[in-house]
Amino acid sequence: MHPKEKDRHDRFLQLYVETESSLRGFVRSLLPTLEDAKEVMQGTAAVLWRKFDQLDSPDNFRRWAFGVARFEALSYRRDKARDRHVFSEELVMLLAKDAENEAELFDLEEKALEECIRKLPEKNRSLVQEAYFTGTRIDQIAQRAGRTPMSLYKALHRIRVALADCIQKDIRKQEGRV
DSSP states (O other), rough: OOHHHHHHHHHHHHHHHHHHHHHHHHHHSSSSSHHHHHHHHHHHHHHHTTGGGOOSSSSGGGHHHHHHHHHHHOOOOOOHHEEEEEEEEOOOOOOOOHHHHHHHHHHHHHHHHHHHHSSSSSHHHHIIIIIISSOOOHHHHHHTTTOHHHHHHHHHHHHHHHHHHHHHHHHHHHTOOO
């Protein structure tokens, strides 16, 4: 692969991976089945790659990808129009707008959660990581820590409440409401 083509490929993959989870949720909200969403995601990825040179700025990748996905979903729906379980085009457009807004909020919440976890005291951050990221059972964590499972559940509850408050404050700050 030519170095310029490799750079293009790497840049595309970076942008696509950053956007994929919210794009997948967006597409899933527009279609009735998971299989439909998988097909549209494949088609969307192919179109995004084919037309990547038409992207005016990497900063606009997410919006551009959502637009391509919307058109791919509408095209897919038209192809499946014979099926009586198809949403109207107006409903799909309303769902698309709503899903796009939700995806933006999800991205804000995800970034805020990462930041809020970083702000936790080390002891609490370690507990959250062990309980939620490693999949270790609470009774196993409690045994290693010399605590009861109930005390860990209570500690995790307090941490979750603190994280929820932190996330809300961070989102208000990002939106300029603080």
